[in-house]
Amino acid sequence: MMSEFDLIAKYFTRPTQRAVLGVGDDCALLEPSVRMHQCITSDMLVEGRHFLSTVDPYRLGVKSLAVNLSDLAACGATPTAFTLSLALPQLDVNWLEQFSKGLWDTAIEYGIDLVGGDTTLGPLCIGITALGEVPPGDALLRSGAFEGDDIYVSGTLGDAALALDVFRGHTSVDSRAFERIRRRLEQPTPRVALGVALRGVANACIDVSDGLVGDLNHILQRSQVGAVLTTDWVNQSAAISKDMQELSYSNRLDYVLGGGDDYELVFTARQTAREDVVSASEQSNTKVTLIGQITKERGLKVLDSDGELITRRFLSFDHFQRSN
Amino acid sequence: MMSEFDLIAKYFTRPTQRAVLGVGDDCALLEPSVRMHQCITSDMLVEGRHFLSTVDPYRLGVKSLAVNLSDLAACGATPTAFTLSLALPQLDVNWLEQFSKGLWDTAIEYGIDLVGGDTTLGPLCIGITALGEVPPGDALLRSGAFEGDDIYVSGTLGDAALALDVFRGHTSVDSRAFERIRRRLEQPTPRVALGVALRGVANACIDVSDGLVGDLNHILQRSQVGAVLTTDWVNQSAAISKDMQELSYSNRLDYVLGGGDDYELVFTARQTAREDVVSASEQSNTKVTLIGQITKERGLKVLDSDGELITRRFLSFDHFQRSN
Numbered sequence: 076m077m078s079e080f081d082l083i084a085k086y087f088t089r090p091t092q093r094a095v096l097g098v099g100d101d102c103a104l105l106e107p108s109v110r111m112h113q114c115i116t117s118d119m120l121v122e123g124r125h126f127l128s129t130v131d132p133y134r135l136g137v138k139s140l141a142v143n144l145s146d147l148a149a150c151g152a153t154p155t156a157f158t159l160s161l162a163l164p165q166l167d168v169n170w171l172e173q174f175s176k177g178l179w180d181t182a183i184e185y186g187i188d189l190v191g192g193d194t195t196l197g198p199l200c201i202g203i204t205a206l207g208e209v210p211p212g213d214a215l216l217r218s219g220a221f222e223g224d225d226i227y228v229s230g231t232l233g234d235a236a237l238a239l240d241v242f243r244g245h246t247s248v249d250s251r252a253f254e255r256i257r258r259r260l261e262q263p264t265p266r267v268a269l270g271v272a273l274r275g276v277a278n279a280c281i282d283v284s285d286g287l288v289g290d291l292n293h294i295l296q297r298s299q300v301g302a303v304l305t306t307d308w309v310n311q312s313a314a315i316s317k318d319m320q321e322l323s324y325s326n327r328l329d330y331v332l333g334g335g336d337d338y339e340l341v342f343t344a345r346q347t348a349r350e351d352v353v354s355a356s357e358q359s360n361t362k363v364t365l366i367g368q369i370t371k372e373r374g375l376k377v378l379d380s381d382g383e384l385i386t387r388r389f390l391s392f393d394h395f396q397r398s399n
Numbered sequence: 400m401m402s403e404f405d406l407i408a409k410y411f412t413r414p415t416q417r418a419v420l421g422v423g424d425d426c427a428l429l430e431p432s433v434r435m436h437q438c439i440t441s442d443m444l445v446e447g448r449h450f451l452s453t454v455d456p457y458r459l460g461v462k463s464l465a466v467n468l469s470d471l472a473a474c475g476a477t478p479t480a481f482t483l484s485l486a487l488p489q490l491d492v493n494w495l496e497q498f499s500k501g502l503w504d505t506a507i508e509y510g511i512d513l514v515g516g517d518t519t520l521g522p523l524c525i526g527i528t529a530l531g532e533v534p535p536g537d538a539l540l541r542s543g544a545f546e547g548d549d550i551y552v553s554g555t556l557g558d559a560a561l562a563l564d565v566f567r568g569h570t571s572v573d574s575r576a577f578e579r580i581r582r583r584l585e586q587p588t589p590r591v592a593l594g595v596a597l598r599g600v601a602n603a604c605i606d607v608s609d610g611l612v613g614d615l616n617h618i619l620q621r622s623q624v625g626a627v628l629t630t631d632w633v634n635q636s637a638a639i640s641k642d643m644q645e646l647s648y649s650n651r652l653d654y655v656l657g658g659g660d661d662y663e664l665v666f667t668a669r670q671t672a673r674e675d676v677v678s679a680s681e682q683s684n685t686k687v688t689l690i691g692q693i694t695k696e697r698g699l700k701v702l703d704s705d706g707e708l709i710t711r712r713f714l715s716f717d718h719f720q721r722s723n
Contacts, residue, residue, distance in 0.1 A: 095436060099621070100541050101473035101605060102438040102531070107431040112419060114426040115514060117528055119484035121521030149425035160443035160526045190439060197445030202484045202526030204441055207426070217424050281425060297423070 103190030136177025148270035152207030162197030215280035236334025268359035427514035460501025472594035476531030486521030539604035560658020592683035
């Protein structure tokens with residue numbers, strides 16, 4: 076039978092691109108770039124809570140790393156390295172092949188090293204810590220939004236939450252649509268290039284993991300401001316996929332404003348920086364959509380297409396409860 | 400009911416001592432010291448595998464961080480910061496109070512910041528990634544042992560494995576002895592000061608988490624050397640506690656050579672560096688014991704007090720099997 080050390084050697088050890096020392100010692104060694112700040116983020120994915128037990132292990136490998144890269148993207152960081160802690164219910168060679176392939180493909184795509192970690196038997200649980208770099212003062216924080224800032228979102232919203240509802244049997248879509256939206260759920264795209272391009276352009280940023288309204292609220296609280304979201308863009312815009320377009324306006328609002336797992340960036344920027352935002356979008360080949368404005372008055376207001384206040388609440392994901 | 404964000408704010412957020420930005424944003428921000436290499440290590444602790452479900456949560460908080468600091472110690476690194484990913488079966492306020500207190504007490508003792516992480520519902524699982532710093536070229540690695548090096552161990556060996564056997568009902572000791580040895584199991588002392596003092600003195604180092612023989616073998620494999628371990632020191636030395644002294648020689652050998660969870664350092668140093676090793680031991684107020692020599696001939700030989708080869712195998716812990 077394969078030992079813990081064989082397993083690590085076979086699936087999780089490759090020569091490092093940048094790290095001084097990678098997998099195989101008590102610690103890995105990294106040489107930080109001169110005068111850069113180091114960014115660090117950790118996310119743990121638990122079976123049944125963050126992914127379905129039926130998920131394709133390749134896609135799970137991609138997603139496990141992608142959600143961490145998304146946090147780095149939200150800070151405008153360039154990813155450099157990551158560690159993996161893995162609890163496995165059994166030693167399943169096929170699963171390990173596929174999972175590690177998804178992980179490596181993603182690591183290679185973003186040019187980062189797997190530098191260490193840990194494997195053990197236990198309920199399936201994936202812990203990743205990702206590291207990145209950003210010039211001092213350039214990190215995009217939740218706390219930087221100002222009154223009058225535009226609010227933008229990258230990519231499209233709601234598709235991942237719709238896919239989850241299909242998996243749960245709450246709704247259905249045709250099979251080609253399902254393939255598209257489940258890919259958004261199972262293999263999210265971290266907006267790393269956009270985050271880097273937004274250095275010095277965006278005032279505040281967060282990634283949408285728990286839902287637009289909930290995550291935007293973190294920016295508002297940290298920045299001590301409020302916001303008005305318009306919803307014209309929910310009718311038709313780059314942020315609305317053709318699969319979302321098929322839904323009723325009311326359903327679409329729920330998915331787009333409340334759905335989680337999109338891993339898009341929500342960010343704010345001065346109105347005078349609109350051209351810079353367009354440049355950042357082009358530079359990173361990532362569509363962005365203007366969705367509202369930051370206000371001095373606290374709280375988050377969502378207006379319908381007639382400018383009337385929408386009073387219903389939009390749920391956002393909380394790992395210990397469901398709340399707004 | 401407490402939300403995920405309230406929980407993090409209440410139990411896992413304090414002002415940082417060194418980090419530029421701590422818990423509360425998508426990433427934490429660290430400013431590495433100029434010209435230092437960054438060390439990184441991750442360990443995941445799963446209930447039932449790395450700790451008993453009955454363990455005192457305060458001690459579990461201590462241990463979760465200590466085992467990561469032990470990896471940093473084995474590299475000679477000065478710890479700087481850590482992240483925590485925590486899956487909890489339920490929101491148990493008393494558990495969280497105690498666990499977080501153990502974690503913070505340890506963090507404060509070693510002067511490091513909790514800078515981020517993640518909490519979720521799930522089977523109890525604790526993932527910590529710890530960061531440290533070491534001057535370039537000074538990191539103690541598994542690969543640095545040379546023919547003729549002395550082999551040393553810090554502190555005492557075997558106590559933690561004995562405590563585990565008492566918990567399992569395989570043996571018994573008196574209640575005062577049990578209190579002493581269970582503390583060694585449940586609240587190990589990472590040898591951080593010794594690791595730092597050994598920079599430039601030790602050639603190779605590893606921490607004893609899976610058992611002396613198994614962990615020393617990692618040094619031998621990486622360094623492409625062999626070793627001879629004497630066992631006079633197993634009869635009486637600073638490495639043998641009075642509780643271990645109570646056991647028969649044969650039992651003692653098993654615990655001392657094969658038992659895990661000690662979190663002591665095993666290291667090698669040139670014979671000409673013996674005075675430097677004594678200085679490092681005094682400087683760090685940590686006893687060390689000479690236990691053998693590195694040989695050119697590969698393999699690990701254990702000699703009894705008459706210099707005869709001991710041929711029995713000593714088990715070492717592997718999370719996917721039990722092997723030597």
